[in-house]
Amino acid sequence: MKKINIAFIGNPNTGKTTLINTLSNSKFKIGNWPGVTVAKKEAFVEYKENIFHLVDLPGLYNLSKISDDEKITTEYIEEHEPDLYVNIIDSTNLRTNLLLTIQLLKEGVPVLLVFNFWNDLNGLGKQIDLGKLEKVLGVECISLEANQTEYREKLLEKINCSLKNKKRSTKVSSSLPARAIVDIIVDKVEKKVPTDKVSVTDKIDQVVLNDYVSVPIFFIVFFLLFKITFDGSAPLIDWIDQFINGFVAKLIVTIFTSFSVPKVIGSLVIDGFLVGVGTVLSFVPLMMFLYFFISFLEESGYIARVAFIMDKFMRPLGLQGKAFIPLLIGLGCNVPAIYSTRTLEKKNDRKVTAAVTSFVSCGAKLPIYILFSYIFFPKQAVFVTLSLYLLGMLVAISWAWILNRFIYKDASAQFVIELPTYRWPSMIVMIKSAFAQVKGFVKRAGTVITVVVVMIWALSNLPYGVSPRDSILGVTSRSVSPIFIPLGWGNSWQATASVIPGFLAKEAVVGSLATAYETNLTESTNEALTDGFIPNVLKQCVLLYEAVIDSIKAVFGGLVPGVFITDYSEDKKLSQLIKQDMTPLMAYSYMVFNLLLISCVAVISAIRQEFGQKFLWFVILMTVSTAYVFSFIVYQGGLILGFI
Amino acid sequence: MKLIETIPENFEVQIQKITGDNFLKEKLESLGLYKGIKIKIIKNNKVDPLLVKVDNRRVSISKGLGLKIFVELL
Known part of the structure; x- marks a missing residue:
């Protein structure tokens, strides 16, 4: 050929x-x-x-x-x-x-x-x-x-x-x-042939770009995006979670028991690998929904309109409306957001936008919010999560203003952009695009995160026989954790231990946290599979069917978010363990810290590739200090205001 | 010659002159906005960018840039 x-x-x-x-x-x-x-x-x-x-x-x-x-x-x-x-x-x-x-x-x-x-x-x-x-x-x-x-x-x-x-x-x-x-x-x-017909795009634009309703429409669109993402994925997240813990874990125990596999291996596979990677994988439906809707916005032609709508708010900050596009792309993943700053004309506009993109919460950070807000704020989980997204945007915009005012002064607020014809997005294309992104997420779960959680498991079990608190991980984390005590969550060495792998990939945070909390070499509480293999598979199919129905109901159901609450709010082992260590205020502070910290190594390398080493160090310093300061303000301010 | 920013919505104009730095001039040109071309003003208000239509393409031009485009009403 x-x-x-x-x-x-x-x-x-x-x-x-x-x-x-x-x-x-x-x-x-x-x-x-x-x-x-x-x-x-x-x-x-x-x-x-x-x-x-x-x-x-x-x-x-x-x-x-x-x-x-x-x-x-x-x-x-x-x-x-x-x-x-x-x-x-x-x-x-x-x-x-x-x-x-x-x-x-x-x-x-x-x-x-x-x-x-x-x-x-x-x-x-x-x-x-x-x-x-x-x-x-x-x-x-x-x-x-x-x-x-x-x-x-x-x-x-x-x-x-x-x-x-x-x-x-x-x-x-x-x-x-x-x-x-x-x-x-x-x-x-x-x-x-001249026609009097007004094109569909012009008709839509008369509403979408209308002087009075364009901004409300913008907020409604993004509210719906998150509402559908959260409510639609919750039943499916629960299903995967119980599938892993209620079926796969038990199946492994059954197999290991019948082959008399040593207990250490059993613990590694179940408490290390399965708990960590399983927790990460349970968020796949969430990613799927999020990326699907972001691709809907991109493909339909709405994203380019956002440049037009947001320009009036961005200009006083010294940024142009077009710079809002990378920020929106960043809601999915910060890496393409960094690259998409290339469409901006001036280098300084690009630098400012790329630097603040890190504060836009990417999809991989969402599992952290979902986990913690359902544990600590089960009734207001969606609003708590939305508050974090809003905080991220506000911090991004504030930093943009500061950078423009004091460092990159000659950034220009002028732009010209094509507003493409609206197109009804093809379902196949949107699903393909969501799959491609989720594939990356699953791939990381299978590679980086597996390595991280297995390391966390090993370090929290060595030297052999000690309690996790006195393990290598426990001792090291406890020696570092005083830095985080002013932020509230420093007392939980597990929380400290989960922040470092977060630099590699934010998906690793929930994985590491779950492994660090649930690791228990001496007494494995997992049961073997009862009722035989086939009936269990059938039961799982029925549960999956119910979850899909619930998900559809949630998507088309009421407009108030949070109709469904994931099991993380209830009697799950991980929930109870985290609850013992943290208060709602500490949890919020922990979420804010993760929100504002640079997303992952891929973002780090994208920034270095586009803007060089020096600028990268600047961004790392900026995000780490911002994350620390805001987390500090949230916790200490919360204490003063009487929250716990 | 008038500034494009002074033209009300729904009027058709012909571009007469574009001033300013070559960089943005070239950018405008590449999107189809250059001397001699006829365009229609779709949106023009106090706060938002300008929205014009050239051929079947909708192009949004930020406020400051609109001060550099001179047109003649058709």
Whole structure:
């Protein structure tokens, strides 16, 4: 088989990533806001006797080197010679899209033009004569809808055809500037019948960007996002939790007992691995819901509107509305948020935004809040969690103001951004995107977190035979924990022990905490499986079915959050152990500390890669001190106000 | 010539001149906003950025930047 390199190029929001997804079944991140693809990504497709190596280049409007994300594409063109460029064009915007095409053709590279959103032309009263365009430009064209798989074969065949013809345009070599050529061509091939029809996007924008309701709508959208995420996932979290503790743990005990496996191994597997990794995995439904809805917002086109809506609040702080987009992306994961700052024009704008993104609570921190707020504030759990998100945003915005005012003074508050056409997101694409992100979460649970919890287990059981309090972990944590006593939770050495692995990945916090608390080498309380294997499997299926029904009911149920409360509020062993050590105020202080601490090693390396070592140290220092100070204020202030 | 920020909503204008640094000028140009092009003002109020439509593309321009674009009413 022969490897063929094919580069996908086009304006932002034209559906490059969607098209590659349709072609290859790969799971790139897709979104309907400018700058989703900020680094080049690849996928492979087998077709006939060839392997197509598809390269997804970041979207760009023309071939000049303006912002950092555009540089990736222009450098690629200079340094590589792919067998074919697939130039994707938004059919509804021929004039603005064709500029890049003409520049590309002037480079003398082989190009296939793909016209996406073809079916939308009718609604706008527009017609494009593709046959004429093929003749004028001297390259092949194809029209399609990138999100529909029925076009897959047709496009692959067309690509194959273009590869054989190796057509390079010889017709666009005139000395006229590219923009003038565009105007001549568009006048020739595009017909427009004026229509009085107001497009759907304009209608939606009249409401969504309305002077009075745009901000309330923004808050309602995000309230619903969290409400559905929490309530919808709670029954499923409970199911996984009881599946691991009530079925998998018992199954392992049964197997180990029948094979007389030594007790140490049993403890390692159940109290170390299963408790730690199981606690992390039980939050998979939560991640799934969160990433699903964030991808809904990205794909529909709403995220770009947020730049418009929030600009009036961001400008007095010296930041531009566009800087709000990375902050929202950060709600899912801080890593893509750091990279998405590349869409900002000025380096200092980027630095300020990237620095404060760490205060935006990412999905991996959510399990900490859910665990603690359901233990300590079962009735107000959702509001407690939302208060943390709000605090994170407020701290981020305050720091942005400080950095702008005193350090990065020349950050500009000016921007220009495209507000893409609203598109109804494809269910498959959203599920794919959520799966891709959750896969990363599960992968970390299987690698980093497994190593961390096994280490925590080992350190809390060595030297052999001592109580966990006197183990290596217990002694070390207790020697460090005085630093955290002013924050309230320093008395719990387990809490201290869980903060350090949190630097690796925030998912590790609940895992380490669970392992540190529940580890109990001398007396394993786990029971063996009763009633046989098959009846238990059937019982689990029934419970899963009930959990799914409950989840659906919760999603479409009442508007008040917290209809369902996870089992963490009740008689779980971990809940009781944590309750013995902490008060609600300490728990809140602990959550605030984790909220404001930099997310994980991946964020650390992203910041270093984008802005260098010096800036990284600055961000680490800033987040650690902010986390400490705020946690201190929460605890000491709470004490003064009479909370416990 | 008038400043784009003074044009009320729903009016169509033709861009006459864009001043300011090349960086933002080029950015505007790449989104389809350059001398000679006809655009429609979709939103223009006191607090929010400007929203204009060029071809079928909606482009949002921050307040300060709007002070650098000169237009003629059509």
